[in-house]
Amino acid sequence: xxxxxxxxxxxxxxxxxxxxxxxxxxxxxxxxxxxxxxxxxxxxxxxxxxxxxxxxxxxxxxxxxxxxxxxxxxxxxxxxxxxxxxxxxxxxxxxxxxxxxxxxxxxxxxxxxxxxxxxxxxxxxxxxxxxxxxxxxxxxxxxxxxxxxxxxxxxxxxxxxxxxxxxxxxxxxxxxxxxxxxxxxxxxxxxxxxxxxxxxxxxxxxxxxxxxxxxxxxxxxxxxxxxxxxxxxxxxxxxxxxxxxx
Amino acid sequence: xxxxxxxxxxxxxxxxxxxxxxxxxxxxxxxxxxxxxxxxxxxxxxxxxxxxxxxxxxxxxxxxxxxxxxxxxxxxxxxxxxxxxxxxxxxxxxxxxxxxxxxxxxxxxxxxxxxxxxxxxxxxxxxxxxxxxxxxxxxxxxxxxxxxxxxxxxxxxxxxxxxxxxxxxxxxxxxxxxxxxxxxxxxxxxxxxxxxxxxxxxxxxxxxxxxxxxxxxxxxxxxxxxxxxxxxxxxxxxxxxxxxxx
DNA sequence: GGCCAACGTGAACACTGTTCTCACCCCAGA
DNA sequence: TCTGGGGTGAGAACAGTGTTCACGTTGGCC
Numbered sequence: 001x002x003x004x005x006x007x008x009x010x011x012x013x014x015x016x017x018x019x020x021x022x023x024x025x026x027x028x029x030x031x032x033x034x035x036x037x038x039x040x041x042x043x044x045x046x047x048x049x050x051x052x053x054x055x056x057x058x059x060x061x062x063x064x065x066x067x068x069x070x071x072x073x074x075x076x077x078x079x080x081x082x083x084x085x086x087x088x089x090x091x092x093x094x095x096x097x098x099x100x101x102x103x104x105x106x107x108x109x110x111x112x113x114x115x116x117x118x119x120x121x122x123x124x125x126x127x128x129x130x131x132x133x134x135x136x137x138x139x140x141x142x143x144x145x146x147x148x149x150x151x152x153x154x155x156x157x158x159x160x161x162x163x164x165x166x167x168x169x170x171x172x173x174x175x176x177x178x179x180x181x182x183x184x185x186x187x188x189x190x191x192x193x194x195x196x197x198x199x200x201x202x203x204x205x206x207x208x209x210x211x212x213x214x215x216x217x218x219x220x221x222x223x224x225x226x227x228x229x230x231x232x233x234x235x236x237x238x239x240x241x242x243x244x245x246x
Numbered sequence: 247x248x249x250x251x252x253x254x255x256x257x258x259x260x261x262x263x264x265x266x267x268x269x270x271x272x273x274x275x276x277x278x279x280x281x282x283x284x285x286x287x288x289x290x291x292x293x294x295x296x297x298x299x300x301x302x303x304x305x306x307x308x309x310x311x312x313x314x315x316x317x318x319x320x321x322x323x324x325x326x327x328x329x330x331x332x333x334x335x336x337x338x339x340x341x342x343x344x345x346x347x348x349x350x351x352x353x354x355x356x357x358x359x360x361x362x363x364x365x366x367x368x369x370x371x372x373x374x375x376x377x378x379x380x381x382x383x384x385x386x387x388x389x390x391x392x393x394x395x396x397x398x399x400x401x402x403x404x405x406x407x408x409x410x411x412x413x414x415x416x417x418x419x420x421x422x423x424x425x426x427x428x429x430x431x432x433x434x435x436x437x438x439x440x441x442x443x444x445x446x447x448x449x450x451x452x453x454x455x456x457x458x459x460x461x462x463x464x465x466x467x468x469x470x471x472x473x474x475x476x477x478x479x480x481x482x483x484x485x486x487x488x489x490x491x492x
Numbered sequence: 493g494g495c496c497a498a499c500g501t502g503a504a505c506a507c508t509g510t511t512c513t514c515a516c517c518c519c520a521g522a
Numbered sequence: 523t524c525t526g527g528g529g530t531g532a533g534a535a536c537a538g539t540g541t542t543c544a545c546g547t548t549g550g551c552c
Contacts, residue, residue, distance in 0.1 A: 015499095033279045033365065037540065049542075050500050058540065117362030118457055119279065129461055154400075162469035172463050196464060197447070197474060203459075204450015211364055213449075215375055217418050218442060223408035228443060235477070261530095283509065295511075296531050304509065 016054045018044050020068070023061050024110070032062065032113040059120050062113065066128045069114050074134030076103045081138060089146035090233055090240050096138050097202055097229040101222070104206045111210060115203055133179065136199040141181050143195050143236050151237035153190050161189065169193050191236070198232035262300045264290055266314070269307050270356070278308065278359040305366050308359065312366070312374045315356050320380030322349045327384060335392035336479055336486045342384050343448055343475040347468070350452045357456060361449055379425065382445040387427050389441050389482050397483035399436050407435065415439050437482070444478035 022043050027035055037058045041048040055061060080099035084091045104111040113119070114132070143151075161169075169189030176183040205228055208214050209221050218224045233239075268289050273281055283304045287294040301307060326345035330337045350357040359365070360378070389397075407415075415435030422429040451474055454460050455467050464470050479485075 032363070036538090038538080047501055048540080049502080052541075053499065112363045115453075115457070115459075117278065117358045129458075132459065161473060162466060164466035165469040165473060168464050168466050168470070193470075193473060196470075197477065200450045200454055200474070201443070201447050204446045204453065207361075207450065207453060208446055211361070212375075213361075213378065218414050220408060220410035220414050223411040224414070224439075224442075227407060227411060227439060228446070231443065231481070282507090284507085293532055294509080295533080298510075299530070 013054055015044075015046075015050075019051060019054065019061065020064055023065060024068075027065060027109050027113065028107065029109070031109045032116070032119050035062070037061065062120050063128060065110070066113060066120070067131060069110050070128070070131035070134065072107075072110075073100070073103050073114065074131065074138075077135055077138060086145075087149070089142055089149065089151065089238050092142045093139070093146075093233050093238055094226070094229050096135065096142070097225055098222075100135060100202060101206050101209075101225055104210060108210055111206070115207055116211070135202075136195065137176075137179055137181055139199055139202075140176065140183075140192070140195045143191060143198075143238065144181065144183055146236065146238045147191060151239065153188075153194060153237050154235050161193070165189075165193070172196075194232070194236050198229075198236070201228050201232055259300055261290075261292075261296075265297060265300065265307065266310055269311055270314075273311060273355050273359065274353065275355070277355045278362070278365050281308070283307065308366050309374060311356070312359060313377060315360050316374070316377035316380065318353075318356075319346070319349050319360065320377065320384075323381055323384060332391075333395070335388055335395065335397065335484050338388045339385070339392075339479050339484055340472065340475050342381065342388070343471055344468075346381060346448060347452050347455075347471055350456060354456055357452070361453055362457070381448075382441065383422075383425055383427055385445055385448075386422065386429075386438070386441045389437060389444075389484065390427065390429055392482065392484045393437060397485065399434075399440060399483050400481050407439070411435075411439070418442075440478070440482050444475075444482070447474050447478055 019040060022040050023035065026039060026043070030036075035058075037051060038048045040061070041051055077096055077099040080102075081092050081095050084095050086092075166189045169192045172192050173183065173189070202225075205225050209218075209225075214221065214224075265286060268286050269281065272285060272289070276282075281304075283297060284294045286307070287297055323342055323345040326348075327338050327341050330341050332338075412435045415438045418438050419429065419435070448471075451471050455464075455471075460467065460470075
C-alpha cells in the first residue's frame with residue numbers, strides 16, 4: 001500500500017514535476033523500456049531512493065507519462081484541426097491524420113509508449129484510457145458533422161453486421177454526448193464503426209511506419225497515409241467542400 | 247567482433263536449440279522485455295556465461311525469436327488458408343484475417359515481439375524483414391487471383407495518387423515474382439496499395455485489441471475484425487463466390 | 493526554544509547483461 | 523600409451539538496474 005501525494009493537481013510537489021519533466025526529456029532519447037529511475041534521479045541531482053517519497057515506483061512514472069502523453073498528442077492534433085474552416089470536413093479530416101503522424105514522427109519514443117507494447121502491465125489503469133480517446137473523438141466529430149451536412153457512407157461497403165457489433169456501436173453512440181460530442185446521430189451503426197475503422201487504420205499505419213514494417217515497401221509514407229485518409233473519408237462520404245468540378 | 251557458430255542450419259549445436267526452445271517457452275509467459283538470459287540459463291541448468299559460447303548476447307536470442315516467430319505465424323496462417331477452396335477468394339481472404347488474429351491471441355507475447363515496439367534496436371536486421379512479408383504476400387496473392395478472375399476494385403475509392411506513391415506501388419509489383427507471387431498484374435497501382443491498406447488494417451486492429459485500445463469500446467472483437475476484412479475485400483472487389491441470393 | 497514531521501542520504505539486497513580467467517575432459521597425433 | 527590442444531562450462535567479478543530501510547538533517551509550527 002502506498003498513500004503519500006494523491007497526485008492532486010493543486011500544489012504538486014516541485015520534485016514531482018521535476019521528475020516528470022526530466023523523465024519526458026529522457027524519454028525523447030532512450031525509449032520506454034530503457035527509461036531508468038536512477039538516471040532520472042541522477043539528472044535531478046538526487047539519490048534514487050528520494051523519489052520514492054513522491055512515487056510508488058518506476059511504473060508510476062511511466063503511467064504519468066502515458067497520461068500526459070495522450071494529452072500532449074491531443075493538444076497538438078486539436079490545434080492543427082482548429083485552424084481549418086469548420087465546414088471543410090475533408091480538410092479537417094486530413095489534418096487530423098497528418099497532425100497525428102507529425103506528432104508521432106517528432107516524438108517516436110513517446111508514441112511508442114502510448115501505442116507500442118504496453119510496459120506497465122497488461123491492463124492499462126483506467127486513468128489512462130479516458131484521455132486516450134481524444135483523437136478518435138475528433139474523427140467522430142468530423143464524421144458526424146459531415147453527416148449532418150449531408151454526407152452519406154458509401155452504400156456498397158455494408159456487410160451484414162453481427163448483432164453484438166451493432167450493440168457495441170450503439171453503446172459507443174450513447175456514450176458520445178458524455179464525452180463532449182453533441183451527437184444527433186442517425187440510428188445507423190455503420191457510421192461509428194467506420195470511424196473506428198479509420199481510427200484503427202490511422203494508428204496502424206503510423207505504427208507500421210515507426211516500427212519498421214514499411215521498411216522496404218512503402219517509402220512515400222506521407223503520401224501513403226494521405227491515400228489511406230482519403231479512402232476512409234470516401235467510405236464515410238466525406239468529400240471536398242470547395243467548388244470542385246467533379 | 248564475434249565469430250563462433252555462424253548459425254548455419256546444418257548441425258546446430260544442441261545447446262543453441264535448447265536456448266531457443268526455452269526462450270520461446272518463457273516468452274509465452276513474461277513478454278519480450280522481461281525475457282531474461284539468466285533465467286533461460288537457469289532453466290537449462292547452466293551458468294549464464296556459458297550461453298556466450300553460442301550467442302553474442304541477449305539481443306541475438308530476441309532476433310532469432312523474431313525470425314522464427316514470423317515463420318511460425320506464417321505457417322499457421324498458411325495452413326488455415328490452404329484448407330479453403332482456391333476459387334473461393336473471399337473465403338481465403340477472411341481465413342487469413344481470422345487465422346492471423348487467432349495466432350496473435352494464442353501467442354500474445356510473441357505477437358508483441360513481432361509487431362509491438364521494437365526491442366532489438368531501431369533498425370531491424372535484414373534477416374528478419376524477409377520472413378515478415380509472408381502474410382501480406384498471402385493477401386496479395388488472393389487479391390491478384392481474384393483480380394484475374396474478374397474482380398475489380400471499387401471505382402469511387404480512387405483519389406489522385408502522388409507520383410512517388412505510384413512508384414512505390416510499381417517497385418512492389420516488380421518485386422512480387424521474386425517473392426513467389428506469380429503476378430501477371432495490371433499496371434494499375436491501385437491494387438497493391440489496397441493490399442497494403444488491408445495489411446495495415448489487419449495488424450492495426452489486432453494490435454489495438456491486444457494492446458488495450460479497444461478496451462471500453464469494441465467488445466465484439468472477432469465480429470469487428472470480420473467487418474474490417476469484409477470492407478477491405480469489398481474495396482478490392484473480392485466478393486463471395488458461392489451462389490448467393492444478393 | 494524545543495519538537496515533530498517532512499525530506500533526502502547512504503547502505504544494502506536481489507536482480508540483470510556481460511567479460512574474463514580457469515579447470516576440465518575428450519579426442520587426435522606421435 | 524602418453525601428450526597436447528581445443529572446445530566446454532564454471533565461477534568470480536563488474537557495472538548497471540529497481541526497491542527497501544534505517545539514519546541524520548533541516549525547517550516550520552506551537
